[in-house]
Amino acid sequence: MKKKEFRYIEEPTYKINCKEVIKELNGQSHLLCRLSITATGDSFIQRAMEGVIRIMYSKEDYVYSWFAEISHDGRTLHGYFPIDTKVSDWIEYGYGETIFRVIRLKANPENAMLDKSRLSKELIRVTDDYIAKVDG
Amino acid sequence: MKFEFQLSGVVLDHGTGKPLGGVLVKAYDRDLIYDDLVGTCVTDEKGSFKINFNAKDFQEAFDKNPDIYLNIYTRDGKEMLHTSAETVKLKQGIIKDFIIRIPEGKLTKPSKEPRKMTFALLDRDMERIEDLKVGMSVYLKADGLKRNTVYTVQLFEEKELLFSTDFMANLKGGIDTTVLWPQFGLNDPNAKESHTLKEAVERWSGRAIQLSLLEKGGKEVLQSTTLKVSDRFAERQLFVSDGEGRLQNSIDVKSSRLYFTTAGLEKSEEYEIMLVPHQQEWEVGNLVQPVDFRSGQQARLRFELNPELDTIQFAEADNVFPGAYDVIIRPIRYGYELNESEFITVHDIRPERFVTSLTVREDFWTAKPVLGGCVNKLPISGRRISGTPYFRYANTFTLGEDVWGALDPEIVDPGNVSKMCAMYVIPSKTAAQWNANTSLNHLATLGGNAAVQEVFLQPGCVNYNRHLLWPGANIEGEYDIVADFGNNSATAAGFVKDNSYDTPLDIIDGYLVAGFRVVADPGTMSDFTHVGNWNYTETTQGIASVDDEPGFYSNPGGFVPVTETVNRRAHVFFPADAPGATAPGQISASQADYPCVVIVHGNGHNYVNYDFVLEHLARNGFIAASIHLNGGMGGLGRANMLFEHLNILNTAFGASMQNNIGIMGHSRGGEGVFKAARLNQSQALGHNINAIISLGPTDHYGREELGGAFATPLFMLYGSRDGDVGGGAGTNSTRQKTGFALYDRATGAEKSMAFVYRGTHNGFITSNFDATTWGGEAAADLASVPTQQAITLAYMNAFFRKHQKNDNRWDGMFTGEWQPASVESTGVEMFFQYENPGARVIDDFQDLPNNWQQSSIGDVVTDNGTLPANPEENTFYEVAGSINQAGLDTHSPHDGIGLLVRWNSSNDELTFDIPAADKDVSGFKYVSIRIAQKEGSAFNAANQDQELRLELEDGSGDARAIRTNAFGRIPFPDQRAQAYRRKSAMNNILIPLTSYTITCAGQVKVDLTDVRKLSLKFTPNQSGEIEIDSVSFTN
Secondary structure (H helix, E strand, O other), X not given: OOOOOOXXXXXXXXXXEEEEEEEEEOOEEEEEEEEEEEEEOOOOOOOOOOXXXXXXXXXXXXXXXXXXXXXXXXXXXXXXEOOXXXXXXXXXXXXXXXXXXXXXXXXXXXXXXXXXXXXXXXXXXXXXXXXXXXXX | OOOOEEEEEEEEEOOXXXXXXXXXXXXXXXXXXXXXXXXXXXXXXXXXEEXXXXXHHOOOOOOOOOEEEEEEEOOOOOOEEEEOOOOEEOOOOOEEEEEEEEOHHHOOOOOOOXXXXXXXXXXXXXXXXXXXXXXXXXXXXXEOOOXXXXXXXXXXXXXXXXXXEEEEOOOOOOEEXXXXXXXXXXXXXXXXXXXXXXXXXXXXXXXXXXXXXXXXXXOOEEEEEEEEXXXXXOOOEEEEEOOOOOEOOEEEOOOOEEEEEEEOOOOOOEEXXXXXXXXOOOOOOOEOOOOEOOOOOEXXXXXXXXXXXXXXXXXXXXXXXXXXXXXXXXXXXXXXXXXXXXXXXXXXXXXXXXXXXXXXXXXXXXXXXXXXXXOOEOOOEEEEOOOOOOXXXXXXXXXXXXXXXXXXXXXXXXXXXXXXEEEEEEEOOOHHHHHHOOEOOOOHHHOOHHHOXXXXXXXXXXXXXXXXXXXXXXXXXXXXXXXXXXXXXXXXXXXXXOOEOOXXXXXXXXXXXXXXXXXXXXXXXXXXXXEEEEEEOHXXXXXXXXXXXXXXXXXXXXXXXXXXXXXXXXXXXXXXXXXXXXXXXXXXOOOOOEEEEEEEOXXXXXXXXXXXXXXXXXXXXXXXXXXXXXXXXXXXXXXXXHHHHHHHHHHHHHHHEEEEEEEEEEOHHHHHHHHHHXXXXXXXXXXXXXXXXXXXXXXXXXXXXXOHHHOOOEEEEXXXXXXXXXXOOOOOOOOOOOHHHHHHHOOOOOEEEEEEOOOOOOOOOOOOHHHHHOOOOOHHHXXXXXXXXXXXXXXXXHHHHHHHHOOOOOHHHHOOOOOOXXXXXXXXXXXXXXXXXXXXXXXXXXXXXXXOOEOOOOOEEEOOOOOOOOOEEXXXXXXXXXXXXXXXXXXXXXXXXXXXXXXXXXOXXXXXXXXXXXXXXXXXXXXXXXXXXXXXXXXXXXXXXXXXXXXXEEOOOOEEEXXXXXXXXXXXXXXXXXXXXXXXXXXXXXXXXXXHOOOOEOOOOOOOOOEEEEEEEOOOOOOXXXXXXXXXXXX
């Protein structure tokens, strides 16, 4: 059979970025940890189910985002976590209760913290307790 | 042809006495049982109509002379405005004249009570202004005026006239919110310089500014108001200035620096300033996309500012590309996510409504379409649109649409800024007409020359000068707009218009080509109110067995046919006289017969998804069908099934169906329709296939070449982000197998191809999933499905009407000269190739052996030693390091041979000598070139159009060079997500040859009977790399 050249479609790649941010929710400023997944060769679709990011510590031990947002261009999924969330090298994302993709990193990404001395005292610091109180 | 009965007349507005152009007149003969429609006519701009008919059009048993009455409708025939009170008996050979007066209440929907006249001055938040503050922009809004009437607003300072300007009331009797005085006080109508904020406060503080509203030409002041000027300037200010803080909304690229002045900002440690493309209005939530500087850096910089008042240097002026921009300031709050927001936030300081922050002009002379000549041709006509950018320049308007004009003060002689001009809308003149006579006659339907709007040319930017020119434009035709500066008076009171277009003083939208046109929109128009729908299946039509191809192959005939068994199913739509028609026998009786269009879908598609196209075509007088095909079928099987269904349709519709066939194929069907044309001819099947549309076709089953004995007019439609048949560099074929290659190989008939930026494989019909699923695209980066469907409806209807009904109203759509309003209003970018047989080809580079210095017409090509490297003539498509020949470009989708040219100086050129035997090009309409930027070339500025000038020189040495971007674009290749699929896609630039002969101050005319040289002058850009083909003169 004659030979034919083929091209490989590259696998999508993902970059992880983690930092503290101040986000305005319901007119008030909240301090949160934001973990962002930016895709190349893939995109995050807006759909009925909410997006979710999981930070895995082991198969049974994990935390998941309080809520998630997709960037305008569909390339980045932002997951918002309580402050002081530890990041690991095992990140997953999906929609609703379905995980679409598992991302294994070579090392734990850094969690860039803000200088607390520059933050307003009126700022709401989002913790597990705060989320439990808000979510009821 | 002589008619037995003739009637004529005029339709007038009873209230104003003005003629009513663009209304539909229907003449009926009143009978005992059914009245006969004997003829219809649309009134011209003088309200006149003529209807001629013969006895056979009405005659029944005892009826020798018709009893005529007239019904008057809106142009689309949907609303009846009036019926003539009595019938009139017509006699043969005698022309009857009618005068029809439409009562006032019939022309607008009557409101419950008369609207009170209101007149308000508003600030940027659309609140009434209590007192004026320096730096604020003043907006005007009015209601309760007489519709279609011009009003004058006068502004006085302590009773001395500052300036006056006219506005046209729209069809509802209102003046929509419009800028009256942008950045009040920073410029002074009576001073030559603009002021700093502090100087302006000193100048204006405490002064009384009076505004008066009058009907144009009237003496009675209808409304007036007086406002005092505060001793403080307005808060949250941001404007472009000089280094001292003087307002300077526009700068020349030769200026040294770009400064911003800010005042009254909220306190912050740091501010981010972003330069973004201009749009009319900015709302919270609008997307913010900073532009790039020439250096490649994003125009998004951070500064520490004094929030009370500060002036900072933002950039070097020559680092900014020419264009119109807005400036957004964002206070940076430590740690806040909104600092990164891609959208306008409540904290951002955004520009005033309608006010362009900054215009960066090119050099005054470089900007002219004619090199070295002064014709102030620029776009003026435009439309307001919902959603960003809220206003867009446009040159095509649908019947009934408002035509706006926005006048750019930056292109005129600087001495004319802050002066009065009169805005004429006139029937478009040809070059010969302009050369013979420069007089201006404002449209009679707008009131003639007495009602021309006289406006004050605000300095700074085009968007301060936006006016409603023609409310509800209702007469089809082509028009020009002229801003006449008349006696060029230094004061508003002294201005007198002179009803003449005088270069270089006056500005024109038109001259080289029509300024704008009013046309029926093929995407939304309809001739038939009702359509019938007949769906059939194998239950009634049986099952077909046809030959098909078993898979992809390269060489024509290089396959063994297989037999495919296919259920005969189709959806069919047709014109009807009443709702609910479901059988072919119920086709409308208003015509004897109808042309037919058949849609052949692709693999993975469903024939039922094309109903919206079929219905639109049926409303435009076609029998339109979409046929079922099995999954997996190749191109041949689809062509053979087309013939099966044509037989069914012929049987079903009988004499009601013309042997006048148009076919539209999608994807594999898009290649199948090429095979259908070939097989129809080779097998003598007898179908008159008069039009072929190919949508996102494959080029996988052999190598179809439409031409020769089966040459057929062709329209190719293809999306730049097609995720299914996306082509791509690096495969081992001799070509990228997409619609470009099929288009290139078609010969012998008129052809056109639309390359739709951000269009997809299926978005023209159903969804963009091909691009997001297989193309790696984000949904937000694609043209929306409604936008692509609008293209489908407009272009398919116009193409089939042109070639099956001889309706040539939309020819300019297929040369890429203009888009219909339903498409233009979406802002989609489309780039066209166009070719008409009979062109005089100067060079198409097909001659072998490849020799760039010898043109295909047999004469010399030279660069006069200017280019940094010899142009390269070779096959377009290259597969580096593979089994195929080296070519010009791995990203070229073209099938053929062309030329690659690179330049590195604006003095570079490439000249084609024209043999004496071919020197007379006066019989052609355009000089044409196919051209593309080479994808990935470092010589082309990122994300910027390229441009150059096409020069013609005659035997006397007289030469004129025309800027390509006056007539088309050479766009940067669409940067789709999968880089290997980006294309160096050519499009045609068509320059009217009248551009070389029309009077242009400072420039000689070229003798088109004696053209000896055609040159590409690589100016004004310093560098570039392009691919070209098909250098020719054409019609």
